[in-house]
Amino acid sequence: MHIQTAAVHTLRDFEHGAVVPPVHLASTFELDRASEEGEYAYQRGANPTRAQLETVLAALEGAAHGFAFASGMAATAAALSTLQVGDEVLLPASVYGGTYRFVDLVLPGRGVTGRFVDDLGALTDEDFTPATRAVFVETPANPTLRITDLRRIVELAHRHGALVIVDNTFMTPVLQRPLELGADLVVQSATKYLAGHSDLLAGAVTTDDDELAAALALAQKAQGGVLAPQDSFRLIQSLKTLPLRLERQQANAEEIVAHLREREDVRQVWYPGSHSAEEARIHASQATGRGAVLSFELAPALDRTRFLQALRYPAYAVSLGGVESLICRPATMTHEAMTPEARAHAGISEELLRLSVGIEDARDLLADLDQALEAAAR
Template identity: 85%
Template sequence: MHIQTAAVQTLRDFEHGAVVPPVHLASTFELDPATEGGAFAYQRGANPTRGQLETVLAALDGAEHGFAFASGMAATAAALSVLEVGDEVILPASVYGGTYRFVDQVLPARGCTSRFVDDLGALTDADFTPATRVVFVETPANPTLRITDLRRIVELAHRHEALVLVDNTFMTPVLQKPLALGADLVVQSATKYLGGHSDLLAGAVTTNDDALAAALRLAQVAQGGVLAPADSFRLLQGIKTLPLRLERQQHNAIAIVEALRGHEGIAQVWYPGSHSEQEARLHASQAEGTGAVLSFELAPGLDRVAFLEALRYPAFAVSLGGVESLICRPATMTHESMTPQARERAGISDELLRLSVGIEHQEDLLGDLEQALAAAR
């Protein structure tokens, strides 16, 4: 089944001939007094609506197991709960700010350590120690759009009995399937492209490993950060249009990149594969497209605030992946939890702007960017 079909047809045959699933809001379920058993007991442990969503999440990723959480960070925290006292996680310096905050401020209290590296692609056997338990990957990276060779990282990490955890939020399973490339765990902020309408918080984790699935199930029950039934239903509905939305968003993003490259008002523009021909070839070998997020800096002398104020369509706001275009300044918004030194190391300058391209008409977006650049002069 192609992913465009799986997004719509994974769930079928609902009660009364309904073509959409029902929403089960119950927090508790009646059990059999004789056996004290039942398919469901308490919503935190399992819920029919969330279970249906998790079936779809697994199907999209080609996974055996899927888990839905209350936010992208709840999903990341659950995935990193595989770490035990004394374990180490290796991450790219340009990792998402929320992940940086969790690793930098929460994991140390749990007796875990972290190591941020400038280029995951430069990892060698010498970088691994007996404590290295997880390699955390973003490809493309947020917000620099740098590319990491997933196959190489998987081979290297597995040689040292370490797990590979991939944040696939930017690509989604429509454009990239890390599990098929050997990754052990995939997380997504379903708030972004999966939901697609900037109106809910959700997170997803998928895996093919039964032991990791048991750990994730424990994280749901023990930590309680599960997705509520109503939001599970809304996310199911959003996923149905994911392939169509992303196709239009990517089409728009490609046009915007072409317009900004070489523009006198733009100092630099970054997108997946822009850093080198090698990264472009690498991305093409493991993904089906470049996605719909790009970053850029205005040319020297242009007024950043005037540019942002002049924009009519992209809202100046955090997040990404919705039907509407959004633009943000990572240094003070999505990555504000990082120290100035950490941002500099990650290549996130104070002038960097990240644009999440929506489904608006291409000509309107291009015209808006042009008039805002004129206003910035």
């Protein structure tokens, strides 16, 4: 079954011939009075609507197990909660700011160490210690769009008994399938492309490993950061259009990248594979597209504030993946939790802008960028 068909038809045969699933709002479920057992007992542990969503998430990722959480950070925290006291996790220096905050401020209190690496692609056996139990990968990285060779990281990490956790938010299972490349856990901020309308907070984790699945189920029940039934239903519905939305968003992004690269008033444009021919080759070998997020810097003579104020269509806001275009300044928005030194170390300049491209008509977006660039030059 192709992914667009799976997005629509994974769930079938509902009561009364309904073509969409029901929403089960119950917080508690009656148990058998003799055995005291039942498929469901309390919503935090499991809920029929959330279970249906998790079935779809697993199907889209080609995974054995899927788990839905209340936010992308709740999903990331659950994945990292599989680590134990004394463990170490390796991460890219440019990792998403929320992940950086969690690893930098929360994990040490749990006895887990995070080590931020300049370039995961340059990892060698010497970078692993007996404490290294996981490598957390973003490819493309946020917001630098750097690419990491997943096959190489998987082989290297597994040789040292470490898990590979991949944040696949930018690519989604439509464009990249890390589990098929050997990753152990895939996390996504479902708030972004999976939900796709900037009106829903959610997170997802998928895995093929039964033991990790048991640990994630425990994290749901013990930590309680689960997705509510109404939001689970809404995400099921949104997922049905994910491949279609992403196809349009990516086509728009390709046009914008090509256009901005032709303008002398744009100093640099970053897009997956743009950093080197080798990164382009790696990305093409592990993904089927480059997504719909790009980053760029204006030429020094332009006024960034005037440029942002002149834009009509992209909202100046955090997040990404919605049907509407969004633009942000990572240094003060998505990655503000990092110190200036950490951002510089990660290659996130004060002038870097990140654009998440929506489904608008590309001609309108291009015209808007052009007039904003002209306004910034006055």
